[in-house]
Amino acid sequence: MAELFIFFEQIYRILFLLIPVLVSVAMIVWLDRRVWAFVQKRRGPNVVGPFGLFQTLADALKYIFKEIIIPASSNKVIFILAPIVTMTLALIAWAVIPFSETFVLADINVGILYLFAVSSLGVYGIIMGGWASNSKYPFLGAIRSAAQMVSYEVSIGVIIINVLLCVGSLNLSDIVLAQKDLWFVIPLFPMFIIFFISALAETNRPPFDLPEAEAELVAGYQTEYSGMMYAMFWLGEYANILLMCAMGSILFLGGWLSPIDLFPFNVIPAPIWLILKILFLFILFALIKAIVPRYRYDQLMKLGWKIFLPFSLIYVVLTASFLMYFDLLPGN
Amino acid sequence: MIAHAIVFYIFSLIAIVSAIMVTVSKNTVNSVFFLILDFISISCLFIMIGAEFLGMIMLIVYVGAVAVLFLFVVMMLNVAQQKNEWFNSSGRSSHIPVGLLVSIIIFFELIIVIGGWKYKPDLLDSIAIEINTDLTNTQSLGSVIYTDYIHLFQLSGMILLVAMIGAIILTFRQRSGVKRQSYFKQISRDRKDGIELVDVENNKGVKIDA
Numbered sequence: 001m002a003e004l005f006i007f008f009e010q011i012y013r014i015l016f017l018l019i020p021v022l023v024s025v026a027m028i029v030w031l032d033r034r035v036w037a038f039v040q041k042r043r044g045p046n047v048v049g050p051f052g053l054f055q056t057l058a059d060a061l062k063y064i065f066k067e068i069i070i071p072a073s074s075n076k077v078i079f080i081l082a083p084i085v086t087m088t089l090a091l092i093a094w095a096v097i098p099f100s101e102t103f104v105l106a107d108i109n110v111g112i113l114y115l116f117a118v119s120s121l122g123v124y125g126i127i128m129g130g131w132a133s134n135s136k137y138p139f140l141g142a143i144r145s146a147a148q149m150v151s152y153e154v155s156i157g158v159i160i161i162n163v164l165l166c167v168g169s170l171n172l173s174d175i176v177l178a179q180k181d182l183w184f185v186i187p188l189f190p191m192f193i194i195f196f197i198s199a200l201a202e203t204n205r206p207p208f209d210l211p212e213a214e215a216e217l218v219a220g221y222q223t224e225y226s227g228m229m230y231a232m233f234w235l236g237e238y239a240n241i242l243l244m245c246a247m248g249s250i251l252f253l254g255g256w257l258s259p260i261d262l263f264p265f266n267v268i269p270a271p272i273w274l275i276l277k278i279l280f281l282f283i284l285f286a287l288i289k290a291i292v293p294r295y296r297y298d299q300l301m302k303l304g305w306k307i308f309l310p311f312s313l314i315y316v317v318l319t320a321s322f323l324m325y326f327d328l329l330p331g332n
Numbered sequence: 333m334i335a336h337a338i339v340f341y342i343f344s345l346i347a348i349v350s351a352i353m354v355t356v357s358k359n360t361v362n363s364v365f366f367l368i369l370d371f372i373s374i375s376c377l378f379i380m381i382g383a384e385f386l387g388m389i390m391l392i393v394y395v396g397a398v399a400v401l402f403l404f405v406v407m408m409l410n411v412a413q414q415k416n417e418w419f420n421s422s423g424r425s426s427h428i429p430v431g432l433l434v435s436i437i438i439f440f441e442l443i444i445v446i447g448g449w450k451y452k453p454d455l456l457d458s459i460a461i462e463i464n465t466d467l468t469n470t471q472s473l474g475s476v477i478y479t480d481y482i483h484l485f486q487l488s489g490m491i492l493l494v495a496m497i498g499a500i501i502l503t504f505r506q507r508s509g510v511k512r513q514s515y516f517k518q519i520s521r522d523r524k525d526g527i528e529l530v531d532v533e534n535n536k537g538v539k540i541d542a
Contacts, residue, residue, distance in 0.1 A: 003335075078365070109468050113388035120396030124368070127400070131361060131407055143404070150400055157392075170385075170470055298513075 014095075017105055021094055025238045026056040031279075032238075032286045039290035063231035071133060071224050078132035083225065083232035086125030090239035093118040097246050098173045100256045100270035111172035112160060115247055116153075119202065122240060123149040126204075126211060129233070130221035141220025144297065145204060145211030151304040152201040158312040159195045162188055163251045165319050168330025176255030178330070185252040191315055192252045194308050196284070199244040201304065203237065205285055207292040208300055241285060242278060249277035340380060347373040360406045368399045385470040 030045060030053060037044025045055035070076055096111040098104040108114060123146055130142020164170065166187070167178040185192045201208040212220030222233050249255060255277075256270035295303070323329045346369065353366040371394045378387035467475075477485050530538050 075359075075361075078362075108384065110384045110388050110470060113385070113392065117388050117391035117396060120392055123396075123400055127403055127407075128365075131403075139407075143407070146400055146404055150397060153396065 013105060017094055018091060021091065021239065021242070022235070025235055025242060026060070027053070028242060028282060029056045029059075029234075029238055031282070032289070035283060035286035036290045039287065060231060063228055066227035068227040068229055069224075071135070073134045074224065075132040075134065078128050079224075080229070082125050082129035082132060083229045083236065085128060086122065086236035087232045087239070089118055089122050089125065090236040090243065093243050094239075094246075096172055097243075097250070098176060098255060099274055101173065101177075103271060104173065107171065107173060110170045112164070112170050112175065112251075115172075115243075116157060116160060119156075119240070119243070119247075120149075120153050122202075125233070125236065126221045129225065133221070133224040135224060137217045137219075138221045138223045141211040141213075141217045141223075144217075145221065148204070148208065148210060148300060148304075149202055151301060152198045152308075155194060155304060155308040155312050156198045156202060158309065158316060159191045159198070160251070161316055162191050162312065162319050165316070165323060166330070172250055172255075176250055176257060179254040179257060183252065183254040183257075188252065188315075188319070191312065192248070194312055195248055195252065196281070198304075198308065199248060200285065200288065201300065203241045203244050205241065206289040207295050209294065210297055210300060213294060242282065245278045245281035245285065246274070248281050249274060253277045253281075336380070340377070343373045343376045343380070346370075347377065361403070364399065364403050364406050367402070368395055371395045371399065383469055385468075385473055 033055070034044045034052070045052035048054045048058045070079060093115055095105045096108060096114050098107070098111075126145045126149075127142045130138040130140075130145075133139070163175065163184055166184060167175045169175065169178075200206075204211050210220075211217075212222060217223075222230060225233060256274045258265040258268060258270075258273050350366040350369040350373065354363045354370065357363050357366060371390060375387040375390040375395075378384075378390060532538055
């Protein structure tokens with residue numbers, strides 16, 4: 001009986017995390033479109049509900065009632081699995097995100113490796129969808145995105161090593177607590193910039209949205225998808241973007257910590273700070289979508305392998321030697 | 333404890349079944365997907381025995397990078413002929429004797445290792461380094477690899493570097509007639525190099541690229 005109780009308590013905790021994440025994904029889509037419209041001097045979605053807030057819900061409703069079309073020549077099992085994989089991977093990563101010192105679903109030793117592993121698995125949803133569609137444009141989109149995501153993962157990995165050198169632990173709560181005096185965005189500012197750009201590429205956001213470049217590939221890997229399956233790709237994509245923003249704010253912007261430990265700031269509860277930081281990074285994502293033109297494919301590869309990777313490797317050496325010389329290495 | 337055993341058997345069942353499906357399934361892309369499933373369930377088994385670092389590295393390296401490259405290569409093959417020829421070929425397959433030999437050798441090696449571990453416990457005493465159970469396994473792996481056996485680690489790094497350069501040289505070919513963008517040239521161009529004003533005489537025209 002006691003085990004059953006623990007089981008239900010865990011289910012309750014998981015739902016308590018996942019439902020707000022899903023709702024905020026819907027809101028974030030609205031925010032993205034509003035920011036985009038604001039930059040281009042349009043109005044954006046403003047009809048459904050106050051300020052158009054329910055636009056995403058209306059869209060979701062539309063997708064649910066649409067027919068799911070499965071192409072006759074596709075590999076049906078993998079075709080159906082692909083959006084499920086994307087969505088699941090985007091959601092399971094939230095298990096390790098610490099919202100405060102106590103509010104975390106799974107406080108595991110290797111939290112940052114788990115996040116990295118899950119985000120590196122995200123490429124499978126796209127490859128599976130592109131291949132199983134058995135048509136030209138989705139396949140080209142999938143091949144592009146596989147190469148792109150694998151390349152930018154390498155530089156994200158090296159950037160994480162930079163942060164880990166300063167922390168001395170793979171636990172996400174330890175990473176946040178190590179920034180109590182100084183957020184890592186200040187000493188590691190170049191790494192923060194590179195992380196931000198790599199996160200754009202990793203989540204296939206403009207200016208790196210080559211897998212779904214509509215001018216060349218129709219809609220890339222999602223071309224053959226319709227109805228609810230398309231909506232799942234879409235939700236997974238935005239959940240991934242939020243996750244990358246959360247990762248950025250935990251690694252560089254001090255996670256749930258308040259900027260200064262003074263009266264009006266330290267009464268605000270910790271999760272609010274994390275949410276505000278995620279929102280800040282997301283608005284940057286949305287602004288960049290509106291103002292930067294799409295990269296060409298060879299430029300993207302050149303940026304990843306020839307500029308970001310060497311630069312972040314040099315920065316690892318620099319950080320390590322700095323910490324060694326001034327005897328600041330953690331664990332000593 | 334029972335829950336632990338149930339989860340263990342579920343993961344090992346998935347691992348074994350998907351390992352069999354890798355060789356049996358007729359579509360090569362499906363084989364790679366089963367291989368990925370196999371990797372994932374093995375990394376879950378690693379995490380279950382408390383080796384969380386190894387499990388995560390297994391996910392990142394094998395599933396996140398190696399299997400993607402596998403999939404890349406397999407998908408690039410001719411899509412119409414994506415059939416595993418092992419079971420389709422009518423005559424005797426020449427791969428079978430070699431495959432049998434390799435699998436028999438691996439089987440006996442496994443028997444020696446596991447049997448030695450099970451029935452001769454003093455084999456474990458011959459380990460040179462003491463296992464410190466206070467540290468997390470990330471820390472103890474780090475101290476073993478980067479402190480105690482740093483020279484072996486660097487040696488294997490050099491071997492990998494040589495292999496990488498060798499692979500690059502084998503596949504590298506210089507093609508002529510490829511147009512490449514040079515940012516430096518593009519930015520350092522000014523008006524004088526790009527534009528020339530010509531007074532055109534009537535009924536003569538201008539010769540370009542003279």
